[in-house]
Amino acid sequence: MDQFEVLRVVGRGTAGVVRLCRRWADGELVIVKQVALSSLNKHERQAACNEIEVLDKVKHPNVVSYLDHFIEDGSLMIVMEYADSGSLFDYLQDRQEPLPESTVLRLFVQILIALDHVHKQHVLHRDLKTLNIFLHSNRQVVKIGDFGISKLLDSKSHAQSVVGTPCYISPELLENKAYGPESDVWALGCVLYELMALKRAFDAPNLPALVLKIMEGAVAPLPDTYSAQLQSLVHSMLTVDASVRPTLPAIMAAPVVQTALIDIMTDMCSLRTTPSPRAGKRSTQEPLPSRARVSRARLREWSRIVVVQDRSTTHLAVEQDFKVVTGAVGVGRVFAVTDGGSIRLWRQQNMMLSSSSPSSSSSASSATAAATRGGPKEQGTKAGSTSSAVAPTIPTWVPRRVRGLSSHRVRRMACGRCFAALITDKGLVLTFGRGDGGVLGQGNTTDIPTPTLVPALLGYEAVDVSCGATHTAVITTDSHVFTWGTSTLGALGCGPDTAVASTPRIALRPHSSDTYARVRCGHDATAVVTSGGAVWIAGANRSGRLGVDPARFPTINTFTPWSSLSSHIIDVGIGAHHVAMITRDCTCLTCGDNAWGQLGRNTSNTSSGDSALQPMSGLDDKSLVMVACGLHFTAVVTSNHEVFVCGSMRGKDDKQHAPEPTTHPTTHPTTHPTTQQHHVPRLISLATHTLASAQGGVRHETVVAPSGKKQVVEVHASDHTLLVLLALRVRSAIS
Incomplete structure (x- = not known):
């Protein structure tokens, strides 16, 4: 930790401590997550290493960036990007009035884009919640993080273990069924509901009551300040049957989402945090006579x-x-x-x-010019109008x-x-x-x-x-x-x-x-x-x-x-x-x-x-x-x-x-x-x-x-x- 100045502790758990630090080399604020390896069992150590692998794989402007990792004094240190505006959970807790629909969509679309990118890398988040979604740049940029229980998937596999925060767990997980991206879509629906209602979609005083609510898919009505299209989108994402739940591309195609999606992509100029190395190589190619x-x-x-x-x-x-x-x-x-x-x-x-008119050539030429300028079509019918033969x-x-x-x-x-x-x-x-x-x-x-x-x-x-x-x-x-x-x-x-x-x-x-x-x-x-x-x-x-x-x-x-x-x-x-x-x-x-x-x-x-x-x-x-x-x-x-x-x-x-x-x-x-x-x-x-x-x-x-x-x-x-x-x-x- 010699290369960092520790500013304060921002989180603490059974496995380690999360600190806000300043990097001496450039003065950059970073997050350093310390994981005590000696106190972890085999599966917990695997989860810590998994987070490094996932973070390194899913680089994106709307994903918390992985910067480095090292081992010091028996602890794994993971250095990550610092989101300077806190978590989405804290932001919503401070709200007294519902967010405007435009603000909800601006935040939601960035989470949607990030999750879609993560899935395209064959990664399931498996713990998407407002506590793991962070705000940056005066709350204008949204970043998802905490991939500690994410699972890398090949194109045919499905995660089997039941993990995640109980309030965001999908019905298929509670039934111990195999699942894929649909479970992340459910959690994303819970996040969207929370953005609109300022409270969790599913909450109960005890676990059995919570499970019952999730299996029934019963949620309280949303504020009527939101459009019917947005409310319909939330309910479709919280459909109990995973097979009819919309996919991420289908959500992106929803009319209520598309305008916000285009605005966000325009503001960010690109979906990528850095130019693709392949695209960069293309720019260095010898100019072609093409x-x-x-x-x-x-x-x-x-x-x-x-x-x-x-x-x-x-x-x-x-x-x-x-x-x-x-x-x-x-x-x-x-x-x-x-x-x-x-x-x-x-x-x-x-x-x-008209082939019978000696002036048909010049007349037709004038008519063609008029038509291509957008002139009236009548001008194009005068040439040879007296002819009744097939022309x-x-x-x-x-x-x-x-x-x-x-x-x-x-x-x-x-x-x-x-x-x-x-x-x-x-x-x-x-x-x-x-x-x-x-x-x-x-x-x-x-x-x-x-x-x-x-x-x-x-x-x-x-x-x-x-x-x-x-x-x-x-x-x-x-x-x-x-x-x-x-x-x-x-x-x-x-x-x-x-x-x-x-x-x-x-x-x-x-x-x-x-x-x-x-x-x-x-x-x-x-x-x-x-x-x-x-x-x-x-x-x-x-x-x-x-x-x-x-x-x-x-x-x-x-x-x-x-x-x-x-x-x-x-x-x-x-x-x-x-x-x-x-x-x-x-x-x-x-x-x-x-x-x-x-x-x-x-x-x-x-x-x-x-x-x-x-x-x-x-x-x-x-x-x-x-x-x-x-x-x-x-x-x-x-x-x-x-x-x-x-x-x-x-x-x-x-x-x-x-x-x-x-x-x-x-x-x-x-x-x-x-x-x-x-x-x-x-x-x-x-x-x-x-x-x-x-x-x-x-x-x-x-x-x-x-x-x-x-x-x-x-x-x-x-x-x-x-x-x-x-x-x-x-x-x-x-x-």
């Missing part, structure tokens, strides 16, 4: 949104100071996320044209609002067939759209029109998200990959028995020291790119697109490393029958089916595909930094901000435009965007941008070639649509 690197210069610039479909290209009109952080594209939908964290949505509508259509993108995000700032976004997922700047995951097949991760198949928090991920901080047609994958800061949704062909990566998951499941855990940097979902497949350049893959192995023989391995049901990789991969795109990868050497490797020319190689059209990764042809002099894949096309971006496309954006069932077998020696011509503007469809106004199409429908096509001070910051693809995000008036590249 989306993140290219997009850093765009934040101060004006952005443009370009939608490419088959032979049509549309610039979505936005205000001059519009700045895009990221975007997403789905079937008939385009999303753009602004630097302020809001979302813009455009939905596609087909506008009919062709062009896509018109109409702006729509996305509601329900006033309290969130969006950082990343992805789009599936009829749903979307997003990540906020606090690492929260929200989903909305059609709920078929559990694609929203909410534990059901209900449609949700506005972005809603995914309850199962509230205890994690997400960093990347991607959506396939019917599934979603998320990477967290602690390098876990969660998947959910529907895939009968293994895209969830959770094994052959998991085709539907309506709540997120851990599909990939950390491996060695490599961290997961990016996740990319495609058609019945998912790829995870590590910071070390490796790729983990799961899903349908159509045409050998996953790098193995499709006859032997038609599906890969659990995430498997791509064993044949010899290059450092920084990005992946997944099509219906092919895969494309960008290497750190700025080349693009492709494999799978080349029936539509989507591999960008001069190879014959085969039905079996090619499982060997090979570079694209005709782009040897280009440095490629991004990739995106649709059903039957591949788009790559060069370091000079050109976008090349190979394959077809037409539907596969469109026999009229089906490509011929690629037997020509010129399937990869070098394009010259400034000299091939005559290939641009006449209905499309590209301003200073050009569209150059090659002959045959399966060649490389320079779709967007910005000139001057313009940059391509991201590309995204859906079935037959390519989304290109541009930054204008770029002053300098920031790397």
Whole structure:
């Protein structure tokens, strides 16, 4: 104890003494718990050591921090963080009037977050009570402590011994039943009741009477100053039947809790007490010529949104100071996320044209511009209004609002067939759209029109998200990959028995020291790119697109490393029958089916595909930094901000435009965007941008070639649509 100045004794028990001390080295106030080992039996010594193990395992801002331990004069000394505002029990004892509901929720939510984190470390507290909950920083921060009787659990075990303070013991413990996290939920319900009533939920003059009250679940009415939703939550947590008691994620998802939960997470900025060592390692990685690197210069610039479909290209009109952080594209939908964290949505509508009117081209062009500016749709119907014949259509993108995000700032976004997922700047995951097949991760198949928090991920901080047609994958800061949704062909990566998951499941855990940097979902497949350049893959192995023989391995049901990789991969795109990868050497490797020319190689059209990764042809002099894949096309971006496309954006069932077998020696011509503007469809106004199409429908096509001070910051693809995000008036590249 020479390194401490003892200030006073703050607690005393049969096993030892708890002292408030000042550390000589830095003047920090700490708690030193002295446990006399000589007076303990074997089980008591084990409990003391268990507290050290648990405290070291469950680091969190809302858990009392373990600092050190040592043995001196036959006693175990445990050094812990000092909470300067006393215990929650003392605070409630001093109260005369009920706490405001907002204060109750602010305190309760912090306990909830801490307990959820503890459970995720496979630890049960087993003695949660107001005496073991401490206040800090003028009672603004709550910390749970006293893990002396906690039990480390593996994923299948249940604690058996009956322990804990009698007033907080759950009914299943009194019946000597096996228990798990449900018992901590009961104790948490008792704490919430005490916060509201300023007295214990269950109390009696003797133990038999107390047991009777607990087994009946009978509690006195709560003050009517509290909302019905909060009172209902308390009673659900104090349900005698443990099987119907809500889980911690379900409690976090309760509407009465969510607002306070978001406020607390915003105030604390993160759920973690220190940066994750894995996240820290990621920040030291060598900058890559990828989306993140290219997009850093765009934040101060004006952005443009370009939608490419088959032979049509549309610039979505936005205000001059519009700045895009990221975007997403789905079937008939385009999303753009602004630097302020809001979302813009455009939905596609087909506008009919008249082939008999000589002015139809110019009229339709004006109508398209008006529609993308949000003008009235009548303007789009004047072109050829006198024609009664069946007329062709062009896509018109109409702006729509996305509601329900006033309290969130969006950082990343992805789009599936009829749903979307997003990540906020606090690492929260929200989903909305059609709920078929559990694609929203909410534990059901209900449609949700506005972005809603995914309850199962509230205890994690997400960093990347991607959506396939019917599934979603998320990477967290602690390098876990969660998947959910529907895939009968293994895209969830959770094994052959998991085709539907309506709540997120851990599909990939950390491996060695490599961290997961990016996740990319495609058609019945998912790829995870590590910071070390490796790729983990799961899903349908159509045409050998996953790098193995499709006859032997038609599906890969659990995430498997791509064993044949010899290059450092920084990005992946997944099509219906092919895969494309960008290497750190700025080349693009492709494999799978080349029936539509989507591999960008001069190879014959085969039905079996090619499982060997090979570079694209005709782009040897280009440095490629991004990739995106649709059903039957591949788009790559060069370091000079050109976008090349190979394959077809037409539907596969469109026999009229089906490509011929690629037997020509010129399937990869070098394009010259400034000299091939005559290939641009006449209905499309590209301003200073050009569209150059090659002959045959399966060649490389320079779709967007910005000139001057313009940059391509991201590309995204859906079935037959390519989304290109541009930054204008770029002053300098920031790397």
